Amino acid sequence: MITLEEIKQYFGEECKTFPEVTEVNDRLSEKTKYILYEIGLPSYSGYGGDYITLDRLQVINNRYLKYGTRKGDLAHYSECIDMFTSEIVFNLNYEGDNDEYHVLNTDLESSLKYVYVYVRFRAEIKIPQTFGEYYKNHSQYAKELKRQLLQINDDVKNETWANLIEEMDLGVI
Structure with a gap:
């Protein structure tokens, strides 16, 4: 936690x-x-x-x-x-x-925790060894980020965070 x-x-x-x-x-x-x-x-x-x-x-x-x-x-x-x-x-x-x-x-607590997970995910998570290059495997990255955010709460299913995950999944970002 x-x-x-x-x-x-x-x-x-x-x-x-x-x-x-x-x-x-x-x-x-x-x-x-x-x-x-x-x-x-x-x-x-x-x-x-x-x-x-x-x-x-x-x-x-x-x-x-x-x-x-x-x-x-x-x-x-x-x-x-x-x-x-x-x-x-x-x-x-x-x-x-x-x-x-x-x-x-x-x-605010959930928001701060989401920002923390997102920033760490982008900066530190060493998953290229597991998932491969991001642009070829963006769906797996999206699923992993969503999994980590769901450990906090269900906010990732709504509006902005859901859009982020969707765009990652589609390879837009």
């Missing part, structure tokens, strides 16, 4: 903690506050680009707590905690009026 402390150690200084946002603390779980203020969140390269952890949390529409963005989309992309549901959501808003948020994970 993956621990939060293991994740913090793996990412090291990349795990940024945030100054406390006291006006919303009563709407966050103890685990979420622990991750935001003690463990931290990393910036990383992932599906769709480079994801950047902000220096400060931002409250949006009194519902979303923005903690991250995507390089190249700083003004348009938001990764947030939905303070009503605890889900991790994103919004890509080029038009300036898009209030549609899409679910990434069921909670």
